[in-house]
Amino acid sequence: MNERRLKKLEDVAKKSQLSLTVVLENIHDPLNIGAIMRTCDAVGIRKIFVVNDTGTKNHNTLTLGKRSSMGTRKWVDVVYFHDLELCIREVRKEFKHLYGAALGGDSLNYLEVDFTESVAIMLGNEKSGLSTEALNYCDKIINIPMVGMAESLNVSTAAAIILYEAFRQRSITGKYDKRPDISHDEAHSLLEKFQEKIMDRTRNAVKFNIKPFNNNPTEVH
Numbered sequence: 001m002n003e004r005r006l007k008k009l010e011d012v013a014k015k016s017q018l019s020l021t022v023v024l025e026n027i028h029d030p031l032n033i034g035a036i037m038r039t040c041d042a043v044g045i046r047k048i049f050v051v052n053d054t055g056t057k058n059h060n061t062l063t064l065g066k067r068s069s070m071g072t073r074k075w076v077d078v079v080y081f082h083d084l085e086l087c088i089r090e091v092r093k094e095f096k097h098l099y100g101a102a103l104g105g106d107s108l109n110y111l112e113v114d115f116t117e118s119v120a121i122m123l124g125n126e127k128s129g130l131s132t133e134a135l136n137y138c139d140k141i142i143n144i145p146m147v148g149m150a151e152s153l154n155v156s157t158a159a160a161i162i163l164y165e166a167f168r169q170r171s172i173t174g175k176y177d178k179r180p181d182i183s184h185d186e187a188h189s190l191l192e193k194f195q196e197k198i199m200d201r202t203r204n205a206v207k208f209n210i211k212p213f214n215n216n217p218t219e220v221h
Helices: 003-014 030-043 084-094 132-137 155-172 184-202
Strands: 020-025 047-051 077-081 097-101 119-123 140-143
Touching: 003 184, 020 030, 020 084, 020 155, 030 047, 030 155, 047 084, 077 084, 084 097, 084 132, 097 132, 097 155, 119 155
Parallel strands: 020 047, 020 119, 047 077, 097 119, 097 140
Antiparallel strands: none
8 A cells, every 4th residue: 555545544534523423214215325425424424324114125234336425335334223223222322412304393403503522413214304203312303494495405415514514513623633533542443444444345465554643642522
């Protein structure tokens, strides 16, 4: 691996946001999931949760087209569930807040929500949005204001808008540089994980020489 590629992977690892994720409920179109994964990678999310309990998807893995995910399948892990309650239980183990994106009189403008803490953002399917059961699990319901005739946005577009507001807020608070969201040890472990994924893809038996980061360990904020 050349030095430029290694530096890129190191930079991506150090700017990862382990306290931010998305939960996708019953999204049917793999193209939408792939597009959301691309946005997740762009803002530093390394793991998402996907639940499908409709009975129409019997597989335990997620198949995405190359065009929809543009290679982000290597950098964003997907934890797949068939049971919503089990999914939420696992999400709650790692994330403090769960915010659901939906329309409604009790929902908050997404611009008024703090995304700098440990938070999972939940989005529903293309036709009916989040289920009533999913909404009942959420701490807050958030919305994207709209003044046109359309009542909702495409789910991947909505995800991009909300995640880039999270990106903006986290950038201001230094979570991508001065006060990183990831510890030194976590970043190094993630870098090694990236290495393993590249190794799996290339089937190269020679390990790359991964050097430790030069900066001092930083606590997670």
